[in-house]
Amino acid sequence: LEEPTWFAAVYEAARTIPPGQVCSYGQLGALAGVTARMAGKALAFTPEGVPWWRVVAWDGSLPIHKKDPALALLQRQKLESEGIKFTGSQRVESRFFISDDEDS
DNA sequence: CTAATGACGCTAC
DNA sequence: CGTAGCGCCATTA
Numbered sequence: 001l002e003e004p005t006w007f008a009a010v011y012e013a014a015r016t017i018p019p020g021q022v023c024s025y026g027q028l029g030a031l032a033g034v035t036a037r038m039a040g041k042a043l044a045f046t047p048e049g050v051p052w053w054r055v056v057a058w059d060g061s062l063p064i065h066k067k068d069p070a071l072a073l074l075q076r077q078k079l080e081s082e083g084i085k086f087t088g089s090q091r092v093e094s095r096f097f098i099s100d101d102e103d104s
Numbered sequence: 105c106t107a108a109t110g111a112c113g114c115t116a117c
Numbered sequence: 118c119g120t121a122g123c124g125c126c127a128t129t130a
Contacts, residue, residue: 005127025112035126036112043111057112064111071111089118 006034010042017054020083023098024058053078060092 013031017023029039039055040063046052053075057063065072076090084096 026114029112037110037126038112040111041127046111052111055111058114062111068111075111087118 006032006038007042007045009033010039011047011050013039014043014046014050014052014055017051017098019051019054020096021098022054022056022060022079022084022092022096025055026058027098028055054082056092060087060094060097062090065090 009032010028013028014023016031017028025036025039025043028043029036032039032042034042036058043052043055056075056079062072062075064075072090076086079092080086084092086092
């Protein structure tokens, strides 16, 4: 169990995500000091205690369904449990993002 | 060293 | 709102 890489930084950044809010891989990566791609990689290895479901794509969609469609469904249920709502499609509303400024 | 890939980001149509 | 294409950075072949 050794991740001597930016993985740990991504996990800690994910823990800083407040409940009822979501964050994009880019935002999380910025907090962890890595790029969005690296954040996604780390999120695939998320250990216990890390709210990986609070991390979505920049546009609120769930890009993880590419290989694990069931996982995407699980994430959506988790987000709904947090009070987050979805649009007609599988996308989280922008006002739930940490990036505030929900008012245009 | 070059090519390909990935729980991505953003612009363009 | 939907799809298509390119860019990004690190790991692996």
